[in-house]
Amino acid sequence: MIKYLICLLLLAQNVLLAQGWTPVGARSNSMANASVALTDVWAFHHNPGALAELNEMSVGVSYENRFLLKELQTQGITFASPLKVGVISAGAQLYGYNLFRTYRAGVGYSLKLSEKFYGGVQLNYQGISIGQGYGSKNTVTGELGFIAKITDDWRLGLSIFNVTRARLDDYKDDRFNSLIRFGTSYNVSKKVLLTAEAEKFVEYDLRAKAGLEYEAISNFYLRVGVATAPIEISSGFGYKWNQFQLDLGTSYHQVLGWSPHFSFTYQGK
Numbered sequence: 001m002i003k004y005l006i007c008l009l010l011l012a013q014n015v016l017l018a019q020g021w022t023p024v025g026a027r028s029n030s031m032a033n034a035s036v037a038l039t040d041v042w043a044f045h046h047n048p049g050a051l052a053e054l055n056e057m058s059v060g061v062s063y064e065n066r067f068l069l070k071e072l073q074t075q076g077i078t079f080a081s082p083l084k085v086g087v088i089s090a091g092a093q094l095y096g097y098n099l100f101r102t103y104r105a106g107v108g109y110s111l112k113l114s115e116k117f118y119g120g121v122q123l124n125y126q127g128i129s130i131g132q133g134y135g136s137k138n139t140v141t142g143e144l145g146f147i148a149k150i151t152d153d154w155r156l157g158l159s160i161f162n163v164t165r166a167r168l169d170d171y172k173d174d175r176f177n178s179l180i181r182f183g184t185s186y187n188v189s190k191k192v193l194l195t196a197e198a199e200k201f202v203e204y205d206l207r208a209k210a211g212l213e214y215e216a217i218s219n220f221y222l223r224v225g226v227a228t229a230p231i232e233i234s235s236g237f238g239y240k241w242n243q244f245q246l247d248l249g250t251s252y253h254q255v256l257g258w259s260p261h262f263s264f265t266y267q268g269k
C-alpha cells in the first residue's frame with residue numbers, strides 16, 4: 001500500500017499529462033520520444049505532417065508498461081496509406097486501468113505542400129473515464145503538424161496537439177492539455193541518426209529531449225535517448241526483416257524505475 005501511495009504522489013504530473021498526449025511507439029520511446037521530426041508510420045502519434053513522406057501502406061501496434069505497474073499501461077495502434085494525393089491515417093491509444101483510463105482515437109490527412117515542406121491535420125475523439133461512479137468526459141480535439149526538409153539529411157518538425165484547448169470541465173476552466181513540440185532530425189551518415197526537440201505542455205515547464213539511432217549491422221538498430229524535467233534515460237533496439245519491424249526497449253526514471261516497451265510494424269509494398 002505504501003508503495004502505491006508514493007507512486008501516486010510522484011505520478012501526479014504523469015496522470016495530468018495523460019489527459020492529452022501520451023507517447024506511443026517503441027522506436028520513439030527508446031529515443032526519449034525526441035520524435036517530432038521522424039517520418040515513420042508512428043508519426044500519427046507524434047506529428048501528422050511527417051506522414052506525408054510515407055511511400056507505402058503501414059500498420060503497427062505497440063505496448064508500454066510505465067514503471068512496471070499494471071495500472072499504467074499504454075497500448076497503441078497506427079495505420080497510414082498513401083493516396084493518389086496525400087496520405088490518409090488512423091490510430092488509437094489507451095492508457096491506464098479500470099479506475100482511471102484515458103483514450104484517444106483519430107483520423108488524419110497529410111500532404112506535400114511544396115518541394116520541401118509537408119503538412120498534416122488530425123481530428124481525435126478523446127476522453128477520460130474514472131471508475132467507482134465518477135463518470136467520464138469526452139471531446140474532440142485537433143492537431144496540426146509540419147515538416148521542413150532542409151536537405152536530404154536534415155529535417156525540422158513542428159506539432160501542435162489540441163489546438164482548440166478543448167475543455168475538460170467548467171470548474172476552474174479545466175482543459176485537456178495542449179502540447180507544442182519543435183525539433184529536428186539529422187542523418188550524420190547512412191548509419192547514424194540524431195534527433196533533438198523541445199516539448200512544452202501549456203501548463204508545465206519546457207522539456208528538452210535528444211535521441212540517437214545507430215545501424216550496427218544491416219537492418220539492426222541500436223537506440224539511446226535522454227530527457228529532462230524529469231530526467232529520464234531510454235535505450236532499445238530494432239530489427240527489420242522483409243516487410244516487418246520489431247522494436248524493443250526501456251526507459252529509466254531516477255525515482256520510479258523502469259518502463260519497458262515494444263512495437264511491431266508491417267510495411268506493405
